[in-house]
Ligand SMILES: Nc1ncnc2c1ncn2[C@@H]1O[C@H](COP(=O)(O)OP(=O)(O)OP(=O)(O)O)[C@@H](O)[C@H]1O
Protein backbone atom coordinates (compact mmCIF):
# COMPACT_ATOMS: atom_id res chain seq x y z
CA UNK A 126 0.00 0.00 0.00
CA UNK A 127 1.18 3.47 -0.85
CA UNK A 128 2.63 5.40 2.13
CA UNK A 129 1.35 8.67 3.54
CA UNK A 130 2.79 12.04 2.65
CA UNK A 131 2.80 14.65 5.43
CA UNK A 132 4.29 18.13 5.16
CA UNK A 133 5.18 20.59 7.92
CA UNK A 134 4.95 24.27 7.08
CA UNK A 135 5.28 27.61 8.83
CA UNK A 136 7.58 30.59 9.18
CA UNK A 137 11.12 30.80 10.47
CA UNK A 138 11.63 29.32 13.92
CA UNK A 139 8.12 27.87 14.20
CA UNK A 140 9.63 24.52 15.23
CA UNK A 141 9.32 22.46 12.03
CA UNK A 142 12.76 20.82 12.16
CA UNK A 143 12.43 20.12 15.90
CA UNK A 144 9.00 18.54 15.47
CA UNK A 145 9.82 16.49 12.39
CA UNK A 146 12.55 14.65 14.29
CA UNK A 147 10.17 13.84 17.17
CA UNK A 148 7.49 12.73 14.73
CA UNK A 149 9.98 10.51 12.91
CA UNK A 150 10.93 8.79 16.18
CA UNK A 151 7.25 8.35 17.09
CA UNK A 152 6.27 6.79 13.74
CA UNK A 153 9.36 4.57 13.64
CA UNK A 154 8.49 3.26 17.12
CA UNK A 155 5.07 2.37 15.77
CA UNK A 156 6.79 0.22 13.13
CA UNK A 157 6.14 2.56 10.20
CA UNK A 158 9.00 3.01 7.71
CA UNK A 159 9.47 6.78 7.80
CA UNK A 160 11.52 8.97 5.47
CA UNK A 161 12.30 12.39 6.92
CA UNK A 162 13.17 14.94 4.30
CA UNK A 163 13.19 18.66 3.64
CA UNK A 164 12.92 21.40 1.05
CA UNK A 165 15.00 22.80 -0.33
CA UNK A 166 17.75 20.19 -0.23
CA UNK A 167 16.13 16.77 0.08
CA UNK A 168 18.55 15.31 -2.50
CA UNK A 169 22.28 15.81 -3.24
CA UNK A 170 21.53 18.18 -6.16
CA UNK A 171 18.91 19.86 -3.98
CA UNK A 172 21.60 20.55 -1.37
CA UNK A 173 23.45 22.62 -3.96
CA UNK A 174 20.27 24.55 -4.73
CA UNK A 175 19.66 24.99 -0.99
CA UNK A 176 23.03 26.62 -0.62
CA UNK A 177 22.12 29.13 -3.35
CA UNK A 178 18.66 29.77 -1.90
CA UNK A 179 19.35 29.94 1.83
CA UNK A 180 22.69 31.69 2.15
CA UNK A 181 24.04 35.10 1.20
CA UNK A 182 22.36 38.42 0.59
CA UNK A 183 18.55 38.45 0.69
CA UNK A 184 18.38 40.49 -2.56
CA UNK A 185 20.88 38.50 -4.59
CA UNK A 186 18.07 36.93 -6.67
CA UNK A 187 14.41 37.93 -7.01
CA UNK A 188 11.18 36.06 -6.27
CA UNK A 189 10.84 34.78 -9.86
CA UNK A 190 14.31 33.23 -9.90
CA UNK A 191 13.68 31.85 -6.40
CA UNK A 192 10.40 30.21 -7.41
CA UNK A 193 12.04 28.50 -10.39
CA UNK A 194 14.92 27.21 -8.28
CA UNK A 195 12.54 25.98 -5.57
CA UNK A 196 10.53 24.16 -8.22
CA UNK A 197 13.66 22.65 -9.76
CA UNK A 198 14.58 21.37 -6.29
CA UNK A 199 11.03 20.04 -5.83
CA UNK A 200 10.97 18.24 -9.17
CA UNK A 201 14.17 16.36 -8.33
CA UNK A 202 12.93 15.71 -4.78
CA UNK A 203 9.58 14.30 -5.91
CA UNK A 204 11.03 12.12 -8.71
CA UNK A 205 14.11 10.80 -6.94
CA UNK A 206 13.00 10.53 -3.32
CA UNK A 207 9.36 11.18 -2.42
CA UNK A 208 7.55 9.05 -5.02
CA UNK A 209 9.90 6.03 -4.74
CA UNK A 210 9.46 6.07 -0.94
CA UNK A 211 5.66 6.40 -1.09
CA UNK A 212 5.45 3.66 -3.70
CA UNK A 213 7.28 1.17 -1.48
CA UNK A 214 4.88 1.99 1.37
CA UNK A 215 7.06 4.33 3.43
CA UNK A 216 5.65 7.46 5.01
CA UNK A 217 7.34 10.65 3.86
CA UNK A 218 7.48 13.62 6.21
CA UNK A 219 8.82 16.77 4.59
CA UNK A 220 10.10 19.85 6.39
CA UNK A 221 8.46 22.37 4.00
CA UNK A 222 6.98 21.66 0.55
CA UNK A 223 5.05 23.62 -2.10
CA UNK A 224 2.99 25.68 0.36
CA UNK A 225 6.19 27.40 1.46
CA UNK A 226 6.81 28.54 -2.12
CA UNK A 227 3.26 29.90 -2.27
CA UNK A 228 3.62 31.65 1.08
CA UNK A 229 7.10 33.13 0.47
CA UNK A 230 7.14 33.90 -3.25
CA UNK A 231 3.51 34.98 -3.54
CA UNK A 232 2.32 36.28 -0.15
CA UNK A 233 5.64 37.25 1.43
CA UNK A 234 6.51 39.48 -1.49
CA UNK A 235 2.90 40.67 -1.73
CA UNK A 236 1.74 38.96 -4.92
CA UNK A 237 5.13 39.19 -6.60
CA UNK A 238 4.21 35.96 -8.39
CA UNK A 239 0.60 35.06 -9.03
CA UNK A 240 -1.04 32.04 -7.47
CA UNK A 241 -1.96 30.83 -10.97
CA UNK A 242 1.68 30.83 -12.07
CA UNK A 243 2.76 28.88 -9.00
CA UNK A 244 -0.13 26.44 -9.42
CA UNK A 245 0.92 25.92 -13.04
CA UNK A 246 4.53 25.24 -11.96
CA UNK A 247 3.15 22.74 -9.42
CA UNK A 248 1.21 20.92 -12.16
CA UNK A 249 4.28 20.73 -14.42
CA UNK A 250 6.72 19.57 -11.76
CA UNK A 251 4.69 17.67 -9.15
CA UNK A 252 1.65 16.57 -11.16
CA UNK A 253 -1.14 14.86 -9.23
CA UNK A 254 0.80 14.21 -6.03
CA UNK A 255 -0.58 16.10 -3.01
CA UNK A 256 0.26 15.76 0.68
CA UNK A 257 -2.27 13.69 2.64
CA UNK A 258 -1.90 16.20 5.47
CA UNK A 259 -0.18 19.58 5.75
CA UNK A 260 0.45 20.86 9.25
CA UNK A 261 0.98 24.60 9.49
CA UNK A 262 2.84 25.59 12.64
CA UNK A 263 1.53 29.06 13.35
CA UNK A 264 3.51 31.52 15.44
CA UNK A 265 3.92 35.28 15.86
CA UNK A 266 6.96 36.02 13.62
CA UNK A 267 8.56 38.05 16.40
CA UNK A 268 8.70 34.91 18.56
CA UNK A 269 9.76 32.66 15.67
CA UNK A 270 12.52 34.99 14.50
CA UNK A 271 13.84 35.37 18.06
CA UNK A 272 14.05 31.57 18.32
CA UNK A 273 15.87 31.37 14.97
CA UNK A 274 18.35 34.09 15.88
CA UNK A 275 19.16 32.33 19.15
CA UNK A 276 19.60 29.00 17.35
CA UNK A 277 21.80 30.52 14.63
CA UNK A 278 24.01 32.31 17.15
CA UNK A 279 24.65 29.11 19.09
CA UNK A 280 25.27 26.82 16.09
CA UNK A 281 26.96 29.13 13.56
CA UNK A 282 24.27 28.41 10.98
CA UNK A 283 24.91 30.28 7.72
CA UNK A 284 21.38 29.85 6.33
CA UNK A 285 20.15 33.26 7.37
CA UNK A 286 19.08 34.68 4.00
CA UNK A 287 15.33 34.73 4.77
CA UNK A 288 15.62 35.61 8.45
CA UNK A 289 17.22 38.86 7.23
CA UNK A 290 14.00 40.12 5.67
CA UNK A 291 11.84 42.83 7.26
CA UNK A 292 9.26 41.89 9.90
CA UNK A 293 6.52 42.93 7.46
CA UNK A 294 7.64 40.17 5.09
CA UNK A 295 7.32 37.60 7.88
CA UNK A 296 3.90 38.94 8.85
CA UNK A 297 2.76 38.65 5.22
CA UNK A 298 4.14 35.13 5.26
CA UNK A 299 2.17 34.17 8.36
CA UNK A 300 -1.03 35.63 6.90
CA UNK A 301 -0.26 33.80 3.66
CA UNK A 302 -0.05 30.43 5.40
CA UNK A 303 -3.35 31.17 7.19
CA UNK A 304 -5.03 32.12 3.89
CA UNK A 305 -3.64 29.01 2.18
CA UNK A 306 -4.96 26.83 5.03
CA UNK A 307 -8.53 27.77 4.07
CA UNK A 308 -8.21 26.47 0.51
CA UNK A 309 -8.23 22.70 1.10
CA UNK A 310 -9.26 20.21 3.76
CA UNK A 311 -5.74 18.70 3.85
CA UNK A 312 -4.51 21.64 5.98
CA UNK A 313 -4.44 21.88 9.77
CA UNK A 314 -3.18 24.94 11.63
CA UNK A 315 -1.60 24.39 15.05
CA UNK A 316 -0.62 27.10 17.53
CA UNK A 317 3.16 26.56 17.80
CA UNK A 318 3.69 28.92 20.72
CA UNK A 319 3.90 26.17 23.33
CA UNK A 320 6.60 23.88 24.74
CA UNK A 321 8.22 21.34 22.40
CA UNK A 322 6.66 18.23 24.03
CA UNK A 323 3.18 19.77 24.11
CA UNK A 324 3.42 20.64 20.42
CA UNK A 325 4.61 17.11 19.63
CA UNK A 326 1.54 15.67 21.39
CA UNK A 327 -0.77 18.01 19.45
CA UNK A 328 0.82 16.86 16.17
CA UNK A 329 0.48 13.17 17.08
CA UNK A 330 -3.18 13.65 18.04
CA UNK A 331 -3.83 15.45 14.79
CA UNK A 332 -2.23 12.71 12.69
CA UNK A 333 -4.15 10.00 14.53
CA UNK A 334 -7.43 11.83 13.98
CA UNK A 335 -6.78 12.64 10.31
CA UNK A 336 -5.02 9.55 8.97
CA UNK A 337 -6.92 6.32 9.41
CA UNK A 338 -4.00 3.84 9.50
CA UNK A 339 -1.78 5.96 11.83
N1 LIG B 1 8.15 24.78 21.06
C1 LIG B 1 9.30 25.45 21.19
N2 LIG B 1 9.49 26.30 22.21
C2 LIG B 1 10.66 26.99 22.35
N3 LIG B 1 11.72 26.86 21.52
C3 LIG B 1 11.59 26.02 20.48
C4 LIG B 1 10.38 25.27 20.27
N4 LIG B 1 10.54 24.51 19.16
C5 LIG B 1 11.77 24.78 18.70
N5 LIG B 1 12.41 25.65 19.49
C6 LIG B 1 13.76 26.19 19.32
O1 LIG B 1 13.63 27.26 18.39
C7 LIG B 1 14.67 27.21 17.42
C8 LIG B 1 14.01 27.05 16.03
O2 LIG B 1 13.38 25.78 15.96
P1 LIG B 1 13.43 24.94 14.60
O3 LIG B 1 14.80 24.98 14.03
O4 LIG B 1 12.81 23.62 14.87
O5 LIG B 1 12.42 25.83 13.72
P2 LIG B 1 12.14 25.77 12.15
O6 LIG B 1 10.68 25.98 12.00
O7 LIG B 1 12.72 24.53 11.59
O8 LIG B 1 12.94 27.06 11.64
P3 LIG B 1 13.47 27.38 10.15
O9 LIG B 1 12.27 27.81 9.35
O10 LIG B 1 14.42 28.52 10.36
O11 LIG B 1 14.14 26.15 9.62
C9 LIG B 1 15.58 26.04 17.79
O12 LIG B 1 16.66 26.56 18.54
C10 LIG B 1 14.69 25.17 18.66
O13 LIG B 1 15.44 24.46 19.63
Ligand SMILES: [Mg+2]
Nearest residue numbers: 141142143220
Ligand atom coordinates in the same frame (compact mmCIF):
# COMPACT_ATOMS: atom_id res chain seq x y z
MG1 LIG C 1 14.10 24.23 10.07
